[in-house]
Amino acid sequence: MDLPRIFTIRESSHRIHNPFTPDKLAALGRALHLAPGTRVLDLASGSGEMLCTWARDHRITGTGVDISTVFTTQARARAAELGVADRVTFVHGDATGYVADEPVDLAACVGATWIGGGVAGTVDLLAGSLRPGGLMLVGEPYWRQQVPDQETARACLAGDADDFLVLPELVARFGDLGYDVVEMVLADQDSWDRYQAAQWLNLRRWLDGNPDDDLAAEVRAELRTEPVRYTRYQREHLGWGVFALIGR
Template structure:
């Protein structure tokens, strides 16, 4: 079973692919879009378009563009947009986010939980800068170390110690790169637990409901492995912050 299929099944009950509740997502989007009544948003790595369809539902004068490599996720994004009546205001592109070119800049650029697509936080911000209109905002979500990671935590995440920093250092790096945080949100332990139990539970539930499927055993194994890596590895060690940024210059 490929990674994209696993992710799609695991996020059935938690379409926001990050440890953030719907209420927190709504608050972040409200802060990110309140600066202009009419705007354009771009999600670099939109997946099923969960952030964008929520934005368009709340802001009827906004338009949005999503970019992703997962064809099935983009199909789901179109279906959700149609169900919510916002399909005419969203464009979805099956392409590498790093290669996407747009004719016009955007008032808001998003990348929450997908900075790996660009090789990390600062490369993601460099990519976002290329699409940003003057005075525009970037909403970016990134992991950080809540405490010094153990080897079990590193193994569970498949990460190295230097892949992330603590919250203060992460923020300092963003500021040094020419950005000013105008808002930020740190996911709570409860949000993490809800996300991880939803991720592993949704995947395991699918496997149990489809025992004859050729991928059922692989899905169950992936859910069990992920649960162990979380509970016995990075739980309480790995944090997640979503920053709303504006160019300092």
């Protein structure tokens, strides 16, 4: 049970595995007015930057669950580095279907709604761990503008133009599911660049050091195609944000 190795190669220098910068992650924490002792569950927690920095800055406690052995190891090391290993715990496991033993104050899935089969399923999954009146965080892509055709949608890594909604429709979707949207912090093109473009250097450095690896041809192919694909399609059409929800 793990992520494909190519994924961890791409994001080997990343502490945040989505198009948020540290400033945006910090802005989200401030916007939520987190009280000391807030109990957080973070599903698909990656390298643990959200839990670790919020434990340091806001004195939350929490558990992160992630399928990647590499990222879980990095998360535990980050907790030790920031002196918060007594406040946050990281579990290597499949976040799909994971429910906390006791209700939490904040349940999050920031950028991995595939664990619930989409937004609606992920909201249902998070609700199973959330105390009444608790706060839910969902990170999700959206179309910055309606995509003109299926080619563009697929070039933005969507299987279909209907896979994502434009921003007002996504916000309305949360309402349809019975939740008020009470905060949001959105990625911008610069933070997308920092997420995507940093992968290209990671890939190139890895390829230079591992030219005979079984993955070398795949990595070389990505380096040939990804910068053009991203700048031609994804940068203009795909947005991403984290939305804070409270059930009605």
